[in-house]
Amino acid sequence: MELNDTNIKKIRWLVVFTVAVVVIGVNYKNVFAVITRLIGFLTPFMAGAAMAFILNVPMRAIEKRLPFKKKAARPISLILSMLLVVGILLVVTFVVTPQLVETVMSLQYSIPAFLEQVRVMAEDLFAQNPEILEYINSVQIDWKAYMEQMITFLSSGAGTVLSSTFAAAMSIVNGVTTFVIGLVFAIYILLQKETLGRQFIKLGRAFLPDATTDYLLRLFKLTSDTFTNFLTGQCVEAVILGTMFFVTLTVLRLPYALLIGVLIAFTALIPVFGAFIGCVIGAFLMLVANPLDAAIFVVVFLILQQIEGNLIYPHVVGNSVGLPSIWVLVAVTIGGSAMGIIGMLIFIPVCSVFYAVLREVVYKRLEQKKTAAAEGRSQSKQAK
Numbered sequence: 001m002e003l004n005d006t007n008i009k010k011i012r013w014l015v016v017f018t019v020a021v022v023v024i025g026v027n028y029k030n031v032f033a034v035i036t037r038l039i040g041f042l043t044p045f046m047a048g049a050a051m052a053f054i055l056n057v058p059m060r061a062i063e064k065r066l067p068f069k070k071k072a073a074r075p076i077s078l079i080l081s082m083l084l085v086v087g088i089l090l091v092v093t094f095v096v097t098p099q100l101v102e103t104v105m106s107l108q109y110s111i112p113a114f115l116e117q118v119r120v121m122a123e124d125l126f127a128q129n130p131e132i133l134e135y136i137n138s139v140q141i142d143w144k145a146y147m148e149q150m151i152t153f154l155s156s157g158a159g160t161v162l163s164s165t166f167a168a169a170m171s172i173v174n175g176v177t178t179f180v181i182g183l184v185f186a187i188y189i190l191l192q193k194e195t196l197g198r199q200f201i202k203l204g205r206a207f208l209p210d211a212t213t214d215y216l217l218r219l220f221k222l223t224s225d226t227f228t229n230f231l232t233g234q235c236v237e238a239v240i241l242g243t244m245f246f247v248t249l250t251v252l253r254l255p256y257a258l259l260i261g262v263l264i265a266f267t268a269l270i271p272v273f274g275a276f277i278g279c280v281i282g283a284f285l286m287l288v289a290n291p292l293d294a295a296i297f298v299v300v301f302l303i304l305q306q307i308e309g310n311l312i313y314p315h316v317v318g319n320s321v322g323l324p325s326i327w328v329l330v331a332v333t334i335g336g337s338a339m340g341i342i343g344m345l346i347f348i349p350v351c352s353v354f355y356a357v358l359r360e361v362v363y364k365r366l367e368q369k370k371t372a373a374a375e376g377r378s379q380s381k382q383a384k
Helices: 005-026 028-065 070-125 130-138 143-163 166-191 193-207 210-251 257-267 274-289 291-316 325-383
Strands: none
Touching (some): 005 028, 028 070, 166 193, 193 210, 210 325
């Protein structure tokens, strides 16, 4: 190999890379500790970026419809977007919380009644087995005492433990601090997003080749469009599904219509599995009150789920993420295993972007191979 300037630079970078890998491998524990600490420092800013991205979806739509100049429309649309999000959370809280408290308090009466029905059915079923009947009748549960003990523990015992724990207090303080810093950072991003965009473009043009910068900008736009379409579609679809359940359960005079409608609307934000979580909770609540209502609710859920999956979801969300159904299931499973509910929400658009990029690369390489094969056949014909 000729030792020219280009090859010397390559060898120099290869040596530096090798030394860096060896140093990291020997001191991997310290490296991981530094990375963990760095992530801890960056957590408020990552949270702020996530908040900015979510708030940007309604803010952009509101800003386009405001009859003001851009300087005035931007802060007004930001304030309206924040009020919209806070308003939705407050409405849901004040609607769901009283219903949830009432439901929990009623369980201390409905669960014993339900178990009494089960005991009567068991007596009829095992009438020919006196040993089993004797055991069933010997089981006595004081539900009122259990509920009182649970409430006492939650109100006094657990509260005393948490209030006296310094670590818990510090965790709350850190959480509030992270949220406040993230919110301020999100507001700054949203108010100055064009300026920040120009700065990043200049940074890329200065240190990267133009082709690489253009590709990264195109990739960022693809990511932004995919996340925006997915978030918007999931929210609209969740509201429609929750409304359908509320109206249907109200018409059929089934209990917990409002609670189940709101619960399914929230859980439907989780793709594939979300609505089934609301179904299980709703079926349990109705089963305790009236098993027949639970059976009717399960049938209603299956019917509405088919309507939503085959008619509403394709038109509302459609192919906004551009990901086949089988890979949606894979993304939800992997995301849930890695990061829980947040992972389920994030991994679908992430996998969609990866799928789009991979598809583009595959098509490009196939086209190159096709062109190379055509050129090879042309050259062979000329040689003959």
